[in-house]
Amino acid sequence: MEMTYNLNIRATTQREGSFMSFADSIMKPATLGRIGVKNRIIRSATYMAGADEKTGNPTPKLIEKYKELAKGGVGLIITGHTYVNSNGKASPRQLSISSDDNISGLANLVSEAHGTGCPMIVQISHAGAFSITAEDGVTLAPSDVKNPMTGRPCKGMTISEIHSLITDFAKAAQRAKVSNADGVQLHLAHGFLLTQFLSPIFNKRKDAYGGEDILKRARIVFEILEEIRYRTGEDFPLWVKISVTEGANEGYSSLEGIRLAQELARVKVDAIEVSGGTFYGDKNLSPSRAGIIAGKNEGYFAEEASAIRERVGKTTQVILVGGLRSQERMVNLFDRGTAEAFSLSRPLIAEPDLVNRWASGDGEPAECISCNACSRTAKAGIVYCPVMRDAAEGIWAPPPEC
Ligand SMILES: Cc1cc2nc3c(=O)[nH]c(=O)nc-3n(C[C@H](O)[C@H](O)[C@H](O)COP(=O)(O)O)c2cc1C
């Protein structure tokens, strides 16, 4: 029997006489993607700026921010995307994992999280066409295409560039392991270089790294996974985040994304975080959608996650991200078997201690109003929520974009 939505009561759902509460389901310890967690709520990878611009090492302020998050009660933290080589940086003051010199900074970050009993995994990525550090301003992409956002030409990668990129990803994973991180997450989502390989818009290659079939365009991903396993060993947890659909005209569909997920499970990735859309695609299908209301339109990739959950074996865990705001929705999705865990990004920018609040018995949904104003705060330092700050200062006024 399906749970009826009622945001005024504590999250419960009934199925065949069982009575599932938030405390008895989501907040119970579990093993996710081979990592022990105290609950099933994950901080999804979130770029927060706050790294040293030159070295990409975390500044003390950023380390404090991560510590605050870890103390806030989440079961596991995924770092913001880190760049695997110097021409793959997406944003200013982004964390780097491109050099051995980044190991001690990352180790500090991990150790702060571990100090509060919170595991941490590192998201690894390359920005490709959207890199801000490309040599001579020419960004790398799977093929010679124009960047759909700037119109600027990108340079299609040579085979030897692809091979060295595979090594860079694997070395980055090794560095995460040496930093004592609990695993790595390969970023295949939202439009960066690995999404670009999956994309028929960016990938027009006629060689072994392209083709009509998404699994052919995904060849680089499988080679990276293999190389990571080789260098880090079978025991090091290996997660991926996917955009189940590109959410763009002529981009790949959710059916293709679901097939990809099946194949990722077949090669035994430990967990698949299901997101969707890209920053160059349709705004209404974007990864961080605006206008989410608890109990109304939460968890916008739930259908696709469910389809993936049905198709992959239990050895690969499915994590849902995107617009989750209430305990009721998470309990309901967990009860239905849609996903084993739930990831949050913006709600934890607004309320880093949200999970503690929920654990204390407060059943109110996340305060985040999904306006995306936080995405524009990186310039000023570490990403923050202007809506909550204004509220705390008693001058609450939603930014004009809200
Ligand atoms: C400021 C900001 C930074 C983000 N940085 C990343 C990132 O580094 N890697 C990533 O995979 N997703 C990133 N995302 C997307 C989130 O992880 C998440 O998939 C999306 O916001 C939907 O979840 P939410 O509704 O809980 O925010 C970012 C989102 C925001 C708002």
Ligand code: SF4
């Ligand atoms: S600015 Fe605050 S309220 Fe708006 S989306 Fe970001 S975290 Fe949520």
